[in-house]
Amino acid sequence: MIESVSHVSLNLFRHCPVRICALLCAISMAQPATAEAEAPPAQAVYESLGPDFTVNLKGSSHYVRVGVQVSTKNPDTVEEIKTHQAALRHAMVLLFSEQTYKGLSKSTQQHKLRLQALDAAISALDEVKANSELTGLYFTRFVME
Numbered sequence: 001m002i003e004s005v006s007h008v009s010l011n012l013f014r015h016c017p018v019r020i021c022a023l024l025c026a027i028s029m030a031q032p033a034t035a036e037a038e039a040p041p042a043q044a045v046y047e048s049l050g051p052d053f054t055v056n057l058k059g060s061s062h063y064v065r066v067g068v069q070v071s072t073k074n075p076d077t078v079e080e081i082k083t084h085q086a087a088l089r090h091a092m093v094l095l096f097s098e099q100t101y102k103g104l105s106k107s108t109q110q111h112k113l114r115l116q117a118l119d120a121a122i123s124a125l126d127e128v129k130a131n132s133e134l135t136g137l138y139f140t141r142f143v144m145e
Contacts, residue, residue, distance in 0.1 A: 042073040044135060047081045049088055052141055055096040062101040067141030068092060070121055070134050080130040091124040092117060104144055114139055 049068040056063045070081060070088075081088065095117055103109050118137035125132040 044071045044073055045075060045078055046071050046138075047078050048140075049081075049092065050085060053089070053092055053096055055093055057099055057101045057104070057144070058097065060101045063145060064096060064099065064104060065141060065143040065145075066092075066096060066139055068117065069138050069140050070118075071136040071138070072133050073135055074133040077132040077134065080125060080132040084125060084128050084130050087124045087128050088121055091120040095120045101144060110139070110142060 046069045049070065052065050052067045054063060054065045072078065072081075095113075099113065104113065114137060118134065121137055122132075122134055125134070
């Protein structure tokens with residue numbers, strides 16, 4: 001666009017400020033986009049909280065086995081998850097052991113538990129002063145017996 005403007009006789013724009021403004025607008029719009037605008041959105045990274053959790057359910061002889069992964073879009077958070085895995089696992093064991101067989105028999109309660117587990121994971125990382133940005137928590141296995 002700039003090259004084509006150089007071939008235009010500037011005499012056309014000498015006495016017309018509107019044409020000059022239009023030319024400047026066209027040139028500014030032809031500038032390449034900044035690198036920030038072109039950066040793709042961050043991809044989610046998933047990290048396992050170790051081996052599956054096997055926990056006795058409250059008030060019964062039943063137990064639950066749960067596989068858990070958390071997600072983040074911040075690569076630094078993955079290191080925080082690895083460093084503080086004991087605190088995260090502790091929070092999950094406490095939460096899962098408070099559940100009842102009857103309560104977890106409904107899929108709506110399992111979804112509610114997943115959201116509670118995310119809150120518990122965020123709280124556990126906050127307690128150890130980790131700078132983390134968890135975006136999700138997912139059950140990769142959920143078996144009750």
